[in-house]
């Protein structure tokens with residue numbers, strides 16, 4: 315284990331170097347016109363996703379040959395280690411594939427205390443389009459390009475800028491459009507930028523006051539959730555119960571608007587917002 319937080323922190327320089335190298339590779343691909351392939355109806359993958367994951371796995375193996383790796387494109391390499399990496403080589407593939415410059419590399423390291431349980435101890439998220447590096451070590455705080463960061467101090471949803479995302483598969487089964495509608499009416503706005511890892515970074519550094527999404531995968535959230543927590547924020551399921559990597563519900567806030575968002579969600583789940591939309595002729599008047 316990293317028996318202490320300094321040990322967790324000692325992983326960060328190498329993690330940051332790997333994320334920067336993978337980010338540079340993504341930028342090379344970004345400037346070319348890439349062929350889009352489909353994993354599902356609107357679930358895209360490109361050669362860049364695969365090449366970045368290959369590079370990241372090679373670097374992890376060079377540095378820590380016995381560590382396990384769970385990556386979005388290649389799945390789990392289980393070497394029976396106490397350490398597991400969560401790798402999203404390109405978070406924001408749809409943006410990337412359309413030339414919209416909002417995407418990142420996300421890496422997290424977990425120390426597994428048993429087969430079922432683990433503690434995330436370190437993470438980095440790198441946005442190569444803006445050269446922004448977010449890093450975090452358990453009990454050592456969250457950093458943005460080397461400076462300590464903290465969540466915002468906004469106390470009400472009404473004064474908040476929040477973010478969400480929508481899944482790229484089983485879209486028809488996702489109720490988030492109702493949440494998007496209702497929370498938009500009750501806040502300064504809801505951004506849907508297309509990279510869950512960057513959304514979590516933006517909560518951690520106070521650009522957003524909150525973020526929620528249904529059905530994220532462990533590689534989307536592993537680094538970003540630790541970042542929000544270490545920046546003083548709060549992350550739970552929608553009902554306030556503890557967040558876990560396979561929770562399928564992520565609610566991350568500055569802590570101050572958490573209870574209010576939970577109350578809103580409970581009401582939306584109970585049926586508020588399911589009324590018929592206004593007649594378009596109403597808008598014209």
Ligand code: IPD
Pocket residue numbers: 402404405406407408478479480481482507508509510511527529530534
């Ligand atoms: C996606 C992004 C997006 C979120 C989707 C994720 P990907 O990850 O994080 O913001 O809304 O649910 O799948 O596929 O670009 O790595």
Ligand code: CA
Pocket residue numbers: 402404405406510533534
């Ligand atoms: Ca992702």
Ligand code: CA
Pocket residue numbers: 363386402403404405406407
């Ligand atoms: Ca991805």
